Amino acid sequence: MKTFTRIAVAATLGAVMGTTAMAEGLYAPNLAYRTGPFAATGIPLMNGQADYMNMLNARDGGIGGVMIDFDECETGYSTEKGVECYEKTKGKAIVTQPWSTGITLQVLPKSNIDEIPILAPGYGFSPMADGKVFQWAFNTPLSYWDGASIILKYLQDQGDLSGKKIAFLHLDHPFGKEPLPYLEQKAEAQGFELVPIPVGLKEMQNQSAQWLQIRRERPDYVIMWGWGAMNAGAITEAVKTKFPMENMLGVWWSGHDADLKIVGEDGKGYKSVSWSFPNPDAPVMADVKQHVVDAGNSQSNEEEMQGVFYSRGLVISAILAEGIAVAQEHTGKAEISPADLRWGLENLNFTEERLEELGMTGMVPPFSTSCSNHTGHSGGWILEWDGAKFVKASDLIMPDSEAISELEMAKAQEYAEANAPWPVNEDCEM
Amino acid sequence: MLNDIFIKPFVDMFTAPDFLLQVLWEGLVSGILYALIALGFVLIFRSSRIFNFAQGIMVVFAALTLVGLHAMGVPAWICVLLTLAVMFGLAVTIERVVLRPLVGQPDIILFMATIGITLFLIGLGEIIFGGENKVMITEELGIPTDSVVLEPWGGLLILEQKDITAVIVAALLVVALLAFLNKTRMGRAIRALGDDHQAALSVGISLQQIWVLVWFIAGIIALVTGIAWGARAGVSFALEVIAYKALPVLMLGGLESITGAIVGGLMIGMLEKLFEIYWGQPLLGGNTETWFAFVLALIVLLFRPQGLFGERIIERV
Numbered sequence: 001m002k003t004f005t006r007i008a009v010a011a012t013l014g015a016v017m018g019t020t021a022m023a024e025g026l027y028a029p030n031l032a033y034r035t036g037p038f039a040a041t042g043i044p045l046m047n048g049q050a051d052y053m054n055m056l057n058a059r060d061g062g063i064g065g066v067m068i069d070f071d072e073c074e075t076g077y078s079t080e081k082g083v084e085c086y087e088k089t090k091g092k093a094i095v096t097q098p099w100s101t102g103i104t105l106q107v108l109p110k111s112n113i114d115e116i117p118i119l120a121p122g123y124g125f126s127p128m129a130d131g132k133v134f135q136w137a138f139n140t141p142l143s144y145w146d147g148a149s150i151i152l153k154y155l156q157d158q159g160d161l162s163g164k165k166i167a168f169l170h171l172d173h174p175f176g177k178e179p180l181p182y183l184e185q186k187a188e189a190q191g192f193e194l195v196p197i198p199v200g201l202k203e204m205q206n207q208s209a210q211w212l213q214i215r216r217e218r219p220d221y222v223i224m225w226g227w228g229a230m231n232a233g234a235i236t237e238a239v240k241t242k243f244p245m246e247n248m249l250g251v252w253w254s255g256h257d258a259d260l261k262i263v264g265e266d267g268k269g270y271k272s273v274s275w276s277f278p279n280p281d282a283p284v285m286a287d288v289k290q291h292v293v294d295a296g297n298s299q300s301n302e303e304e305m306q307g308v309f310y311s312r313g314l315v316i317s318a319i320l321a322e323g324i325a326v327a328q329e330h331t332g333k334a335e336i337s338p339a340d341l342r343w344g345l346e347n348l349n350f351t352e353e354r355l356e357e358l359g360m361t362g363m364v365p366p367f368s369t370s371c372s373n374h375t376g377h378s379g380g381w382i383l384e385w386d387g388a389k390f391v392k393a394s395d396l397i398m399p400d401s402e403a404i405s406e407l408e409m410a411k412a413q414e415y416a417e418a419n420a421p422w423p424v425n426e427d428c429e430m
Numbered sequence: 431m432l433n434d435i436f437i438k439p440f441v442d443m444f445t446a447p448d449f450l451l452q453v454l455w456e457g458l459v460s461g462i463l464y465a466l467i468a469l470g471f472v473l474i475f476r477s478s479r480i481f482n483f484a485q486g487i488m489v490v491f492a493a494l495t496l497v498g499l500h501a502m503g504v505p506a507w508i509c510v511l512l513t514l515a516v517m518f519g520l521a522v523t524i525e526r527v528v529l530r531p532l533v534g535q536p537d538i539i540l541f542m543a544t545i546g547i548t549l550f551l552i553g554l555g556e557i558i559f560g561g562e563n564k565v566m567i568t569e570e571l572g573i574p575t576d577s578v579v580l581e582p583w584g585g586l587l588i589l590e591q592k593d594i595t596a597v598i599v600a601a602l603l604v605v606a607l608l609a610f611l612n613k614t615r616m617g618r619a620i621r622a623l624g625d626d627h628q629a630a631l632s633v634g635i636s637l638q639q640i641w642v643l644v645w646f647i648a649g650i651i652a653l654v655t656g657i658a659w660g661a662r663a664g665v666s667f668a669l670e671v672i673a674y675k676a677l678p679v680l681m682l683g684g685l686e687s688i689t690g691a692i693v694g695g696l697m698i699g700m701l702e703k704l705f706e707i708y709w710g711q712p713l714l715g716g717n718t719e720t721w722f723a724f725v726l727a728l729i730v731l732l733f734r735p736q737g738l739f740g741e742r743i744i745e746r747v
Contacts, residue, residue: 035552040666196715197716200717202674203717203719205672209456209710209711212449232563232666236662
């Protein structure tokens with residue numbers, strides 16, 4: 001019995017030490033949400049992110065010879081749990097990926113003290129683009145204000161917006177309210193009427209009241225800023241109330257294949273702006289299949305892997321991986337610090353050539369960042385649901401950078417003053 | 431301002447009666463589904479004095495089981511039967527593993543146990559079915575998905591056939607439930623247990639059997655509710671949140687009253703829609719449905735602490 005106990009203890013210790021050894025490397029936690037009301041949109045994104053990092057570990061032995069310790073801390077999209085996860089993981093993390101605008105806003109002031117980059121691709125607080133003020137926060141490659149701008153430009157191309165009515169159906173949450181300052185400014189400048197329609201978290205699956213309002217208001221267009229179960233709820237109500245689908249557009253988080261599959265053919269014509277697009281023939285997809293899926297290390301499935309969200313998950317991890325690689329090259333060391341990674345993320349340069357080298361041609365528009373521009377403002381495509389999948393319905397549309405950057409700087413300044421003393425990056429030339 | 435509160439809403443109702451009908455219809459559909467969820471709470475509370483926090487997750491679990499079985503290639507109606515069998519198994523397991531060992535414990539302990547059941551079912555459901563949004567097998571179950579378009583007073587009234595089906599099925603379920611509780615031996619046993627535990631036990635009513643039975647009935651109600659809500663916007667764990675809308679229904683109607691659950695559900699469903707459309711959206715920026723039902727219930731509680739149909743419990747100190 002004693003021998004058995006010793007063997008068991010030794011085996012356990014060996015397993016623990018082995019795990020520790022395996023887990024060494026660059027620690028990149030992801031504040032994931034695979035559970036709760038937003039899990040439906042979270043799972044394919046998290047799967048894409050994890051698969052890309054696992055692919056790099058399996059194919060290249062990590063980045064620059066160092067394995068990536070990609071770890072998930074489950075938040076259920078709860079801001080409180082997200083902050084707990086941040087506190088739990090920040091000790092050895094080189095980055096934090098908060099995965100919710102609410103969590104990002106909570107973590108933002110902490111990042112100045114902890115000096116850990118916040119990577120929030122396509123979400124978070126839009127003025128984070130101002131890298132001089134938000135030294136540690138990155139919302140590449142597009143901010144919500146960029147997204148709103150691209151949608152308005154697309155609609156303007158369909159006909160003058162002056163005198164038109166646009167309903168803004170949004171989650172009653174920091175994420176949903178984020179584009180309001182920009183939309184309100186543009187409504188005044190372009191002469192259209194903006195009707196904000198909030199959807200409460202408890203009403204996501206029962207939006208009949210919101211769609212009755214839309215029926216009463218008779219808007220020319222509905223712009224949707226939805227997330228999780230809100231998307232499917234809105235799209236089914238739009239079908240039910242016979243709102244013309246071609247006049248409904250969503251942010252990139254409202255363009256999830258699974259949400260549209262619920263209505264199938266009836267959703268034909270629905271559009272979503274996007275900064276990522278699936279390319280099943282891209283070399284990176286073959287590598288993920290060979291090194292991760294076939295090895296049995298993926299939580300995804302074939303159908304999900306063809307979707308927009310899985311592909312976006314891959315792109316998000318590719319942005320982080322590129323930041324790490326750039327930082328390693330700059331510092332000449334493989335084991336980089338959070339400050340090194342910040343430099344890497346401030347010097348991203350995703351050109352067409354670089355995307356081809358990464359095997360990701362067509363999956364994300366080219367963009368670059370700098371110390372003053374933490375977003376990159378890549379531009380986006382309008383995707384359209386054809387009844388079975390999303391297809392590209394436009395060429396790359398660039399946001400109205402001039403108007404946005406003015407608003408970004410003003411709001412960033414406002415934020416810094418409200419949270420004074422707020423350290424800014426004095427070394428960064430605008 | 432006074433005009434916006436006291437005159438304009440009624441003028442709007444009068445000038446667009448088709449729209450008013452649409453608002454009332456949407457309120458009725460929501461209300462009957464709130465009532466169904468509330469019924470699940472009431473049945474369990476009546477027979478065991480347990481406030482079943484797990485009712486919401488039971489809706490999700492039943493709907494996910496149904497859809498999950500169908501995804502495995504099982505014919506739709508066999509899926510329904512198998513799901514009922516799963517819900518029965520769940521009722522037996524809860525009675526054996528959770529409730530039986532806690533007999534005689536304070537109510538708060540039993541309430542905490544149902545929170546434990548909720549967390550367990552969330553985890554189990556996510557492990558088995560995953561967290562993705564799934565499409566309800568509406569057409570496979572023979573539920574029509576077209577709309578009936580009417581033109582009252584030259585206006586427009588759209589009635590979804592699946593909503594009509596949900597209202598009819600829910601109404602039939604309520605009638606069947608009332609008949610069961612009032613006309614059958616087991617039903618009377620449930621009511622007897624609700625009225626007086628000790629007296630019911632002394633005449634040979636089996637506490638274990640009744641608990642299994644009420645949890646199973648709550649499971650049936652959960653399945654019907656899950657199908658109805660799932661047909662509207664898919665099946666996901668977000669459905670659990672809808673169960674919280676049953677709380678003000680219970681506060682309004684009374685925790686022990688089946689009539690209260692039905693009337694409370696319908697009242698809240700219709701009044702919250704009317705308030706949101708005619709007062710909430712124009713005057714308060716909308717999204718009043720998240721709090722309106724609770725405020726209404728609190729106002730009722732000020733005057734009738736036991737709810738509209740609840741029993742007045744007087745305890746001597």
